[in-house]
Amino acid sequence: MKNENLSTKIELANTLADAAGNIIKQYFRQPNLEAETKTDQISSIVTIADRLAEEAMVAIIKKEAPKDGIIREEGENIASKNGYYWVLDPIDGTSSFVKGLPIFGTLIGLVDLENNLPLLGCVNQPILQERWLGIRGQSPHFNNQIIENSYTNKTNFQLAEACLTSTTPLMFVTPRQQAIATRLQTVCRRTAFGGDCYNYLCLAMGWSSMPMVILESDLKYYDFCALIPILEGVGAIITDWSGNPLNSQSTEILAASNKVLHQQALTVIQSCII
Known part of the structure; x- marks a missing residue:
């Protein structure tokens, strides 16, 4: 992609983040909020804030970039006319949102889908006024400051010293997934549940008191596409459970501080044969 394009x-991504954030702020910590649980997904909640924020972003893309496609969580996808797709998750971490906890984010990714190249990732936390921006091949930014992660170059850590993090144990559905999660929980010093996209952002920032390993399954493309340029930009690693690059069909995610x-x-995952 040319620099001017x-x-x-990037400007459009920030516009989308602002528009979604303005809507989400109106509904945060409001009682009796309209919400429902999706019947086809485990522990997945959607609210009126999710829907309205996504609709606002879609309307802007249709106006400002009509040739770009859209992969979205709540509505129908829109085919691309130029190979580029915006990948939108209006509120990643709706379970935290409905509890009044500000550890959710709007995920906005831009991908060259045919070549499987995540080009841009923006994550916005409108309540705490935190914004991450990752560009493929460049150092990512947090609130306009370059991110520096000390764990990236500290390669003397052992897996036993890391904190293993997953959003919920319910995401490990098959016997194989459960065996792998249990084995890693045994090896790693700490196991923590919850967090959604914030797990990946904390890993990227190096905010944790020990290096992190994130193990998740049952994910959709919009759950992680925007995170790839941010994590890779700081030297962290994010792949599927076989160590392959993620793509639009990936569902099992493994990320680590280095x-x-x-x-x-x-190595632990590959040793678990069910």
């Missing part, structure tokens, strides 16, 4: 896309921890986690 990339600059336009390549050494990631490889150690892969």
Whole structure:
């Protein structure tokens, strides 16, 4: 993508984040909020804030970038006319949102889908006024400051010293997934549940008191597409459970603070044969 086109896309990503954030703020910590649980997904909640925020972003893309396609969580996808797709998750972490906890985010990704190249990732937390921006091949930014993660280069850590994080144990459905999760929970010093996209953002920032390994399954493309440029930009590793690059069909995600921890986690996964 040419620099001038990339600059336009970055500006559009920020516009989308602002528009969604303005809507989400109106509904945060409001009692009796309209919400429902999706029957086809485990522990997945959708609210009127999710729907309205997504609709606002879709309307802007249709106006400002009509040739771009859209992959979205709540509504019908829109085919691309130029190979580019915006991948939208209006509220990743709706379970936290409905509890009044500000650990959710709006995920906005831009991908060259044919070549499986996540080009841009923006995550916005409108309540705390936190925004991450990752560009493929560049250092990512947090609130306009370059992110520096000390764990990336500290490759002397062992997997036993890491914190294993997953949003919920309910996401491990099959016997194989459950065996792998249990085995990694045994190896790692700490196990923590909850967090959704914030797990990945904390890993990218190096905010945790120990290096992190994230193991998740039952995910959709909009759950992680925007996170890829941010994590890869700081030198963290994010792949599927076989160590392959993620794509639009991936559902099992493994992320780690650095390549050494990631490889150690892969070794554990590959040792679990069901």
